[in-house]
Every structure is written in C-alpha cells, then in structure tokens.
Amino acid sequence: MTIPGIIGGLFLVLGAAFLLLAGLGLVRMPDLFNRIQAGTKATTLGTLLTLAGAACLRPEWTLKLLLIGLFILLTNPISSQVLARAAHRTGAAKSEKTTVDRLVDDTEERP
C-alpha cells in the first residue's frame, strides 16, 4: 500500500463518480441541448481524472495516458458542437423552460 497508489485510486473513484453524474444528467435533462451539456462536461472531467489516477498507479503509462487525455480534451467539445449545430439546424425540440433563442431569431431574419 503506497501513498501514490491511494491517491491514484481516489482519482479513479472521483472520475468514475463524474461519469455516473454524466449518465444521470443524460437521463434527467429535459431536452437535447441540456443533455449534450451534461454529457460533454461531466465525461470530459471524469475521463481526465481517471486517466490521472491511472498515471499515478502506473507512472510508466503516463505518456500514452496524456495522449488520450489531450485527444479527448480537444475532440470531445468539437463533436458536441457539431452535434448541437446539426440538431439546431434540423429543428430539435427545446424544453419549454427555454426563455430566449437568438439563433432562431437571427435565422428567420435572413431567409
């Protein structure tokens, strides 16, 4: 039992807890855009924390884990944005709690 081992294990659990929250957010959020928000943010931090934990447990894997982390940090927001844009352009349903939609206002102005 080592100190880096315990810290790494705790990082793993914390990261996995955020992944659980991501799943919960997907189920609970009322519309697509809010689901994307919960999904993207919580999985990004969750995965990064797990990778950090793995790097504490296995220092010799650090470079490869860093690569996975960087890749996820750069690509995960992009795929969410592309998806949100596609959904908005095809008129995805929005929750009735939504107060303003400037994008709809602007696209209606210039047909």
Next chain:
Amino acid sequence: MVDILIYIATALTGTGILLALYRFLKGPSPADRVVAFDTLTLMTVTLIVIIALAEGRGIYLDVAVVYALLSFLGVIAVARYLERGF
C-alpha cells in the same frame, strides 16, 4: 486497498453506462441517441483504462486510443448525416 478503489470505480462507471444506455434505447430523437453514444464511448474508454490497470496490461491503452479516435469520427459523420441526410 487500491483493488477495492478500482472495484468501486468500475461499479460507478458501469452504473453510468447503464444510465446512458437507457437514454440510447429510449431516444426519442436520433440526435439524443448520438449524444448517448458519444457519452457511452468516453465511459468505455475509461473502463478500458480501468481494465488495463486491473489486468496490468499496457497494451489495452492502445485499444482506448483507437476507440476514442474512431468514435470522434463516428459522431462527426452521423452529425453531418443528420444535418443533410433527410
């Protein structure tokens, strides 16, 4: 001690996967399913890393790299299809 923490992490990730799977099956729109799929992918990447730790095999990390790469391309492709396809 570390083993127990790894088990807890696996259980938490597994529950997250079940919740995302519920959204994947329920939908209702195709875009909702893609969001669920994207989330599932990252959870699976994490699970692969945890399995690599539990088994002590670094070669599994390569699987995680390729999986993250392919799913990114997959989501982009499906989003493009949703935008122009039908």
Next chain:
Amino acid sequence: MTRVPAIALLFATLLLFWLFLNGSLAGDVLVVGIVAALFIAILFRGGRSILSGFHFTPRTIFAALGYLVFFLAELIKSNLHIARVVLTPSLPITPAIVKVRTRLQSPMGRLLLANSITLTPGTLTVEIDGEWLYIHWVNAEATDIDAATAQIVAGFEKYLEVMYG
C-alpha cells in the same frame, strides 16, 4: 523565432504524437516516425495545426500557461455546477440560446474559444457565424449581447488574444 513555417509546426506536432504513442526513443521508432511525419506534413502542408498562428515569444507562452490554468479551473467549476443541477430534485434550469461577439480574428483562436466555452459552466457553443457565437446556456443570467459576452467570452479572450493575436 516568432514566425515558424506551418509545415515545420505540423511536422513537430505529428512527430510528438508518434513519440507519445510509442513512449520510447529507440532508433527504429524515431526513424519511422520522422519519415512518416515528414511525408504527412508535405502531403497536408496547407492544413492547420493547433499551433497555426501561434507566435512563439515569452509573452505568448506565459499567456498559454495562464490560459491552461484558467481553463482547468473553469472545467472543474463547470462540473460542480452540472453535478449540483443534476442532483437537485427540482432540476433548476432556465435554458436560453444567447448571442455573443468575439474580437478574435484567427481561426485557431476562435476554435479554442468555442471549445473552451463548451467546457465551462453551463455553456455550449451551438453555431459560429464570423465574429458571432451562439451559446446554449443552462442557467442564462443575461440575454443581451454585451452582458453575455462579458460573462462568457471575456475571461478566455484575454489569454487567446495574446496567444493568437
């Protein structure tokens, strides 16, 4: 060395990626990496890399470090915010799609800004149209352009403006 040719940047990024993936500096790995990175860099010399438009000066490198620290802090805040929303039984959200404006000119700067916005508390970039960004906001605190810009964009723009200015 403030202006590095794009092809050299692409080559360096690719080679670094290859070395990270292999995790070793053995002779054969290095040779294969250099040949492959050079080939791809020549093939895609017109393409963009994360460092396109980045000027290497001490000032921009400090700005990049500051940006990284600020970004990680925002990412953690963002997750605590989502966790609080999701775990509250009444689901307290007031979503809106707001419009903000950026002063950034370079495409890479705008890409990083959009990505950063997506990972910060409650905001998601939906569409970019020139200098205008449309942001989905889980708990919209302001819906007019100036107030939303000050809240969402200003923090990151300060660093990105130096880095890609």
